[in-house]
Each structure stands twice: as structure tokens, then as C-alpha cells.
Amino acid sequence: MIERTFNPDTLISATREAFAPVLKAQQEGFKTLERLARLQYAVAGDVLESGLARIEATFAAHTPSELMNKQTELQSQLVEKLRDRMQEFSTVTSEIQAKFSQIGNEFAAKAVHAKKAA
Numbered sequence: 001m002i003e004r005t006f007n008p009d010t011l012i013s014a015t016r017e018a019f020a021p022v023l024k025a026q027q028e029g030f031k032t033l034e035r036l037a038r039l040q041y042a043v044a045g046d047v048l049e050s051g052l053a054r055i056e057a058t059f060a061a062h063t064p065s066e067l068m069n070k071q072t073e074l075q076s077q078l079v080e081k082l083r084d085r086m087q088e089f090s091t092v093t094s095e096i097q098a099k100f101s102q103i104g105n106e107f108a109a110k111a112v113h114a115k116k117a118a
Helices: 008-060 064-117
Strands: none
16 A cells, blocks of 8 residues: 655646746736826826915915916926826836736646646
8 A cells, every 4th residue: 555645845836936926916916006196196297386485476476467378488397297108107007917818828828837747
């Protein structure tokens, strides 16, 4: 009769290997969430700065035409900043999509390799 001994190290290493792609996807997900939060924080900062500059311009203006010119200038600056942020957001989402696609391909390759080994 064959006696097999239970080896917890083998079980733990097999579990780690099986869940490695999931752990990697989770880590990338958190990094992605952080990047998106930082980008949103930057957009909020741009909007806040623009609002403060508008208030400052309102108190500094001596004539209505001067106020309108300054407000138009500030609006143009905000639109340009937001356009740059949207371009950055587009770049980030493309990078995220590529990264998760790569992780999915790695996960599928491991699954195929494990199926062939079994």
C-alpha cells in the first residue's frame, strides 16, 4: 500500500501559482484606480484655480469690458487645460486597456499550459 503524506507547502505553492494572474490583475487594477483618481484630482484643481482666478478678476476689474475680456481669457485657458487633461485621460485609458489585455493573454496562456500539463 502506498502512503502519501500531506505536504502543505505543495498546496500553498500550487494555490499561489493558480491565483498569480488574479493577484497581478488586482494589483494593476489598484494602480489604475490610483492613476484615474490622480487625474480627476488634477482636473478638479484646474477647475478650482479657474474659479479663484475668475473671482480675483471680478474684484480687480474696473470696467465691464475689462471684466469680460479677462473672463474670456480665463475661459479659454480653462478650456485648453481641460483639453490637455482629456488627451491625458485618453492616453491613460489606452494604456490601461493594453495592460489588461496583456494580463488576459497571460492568464489564458497559463490556463492553456496548465490544461496541456494535466
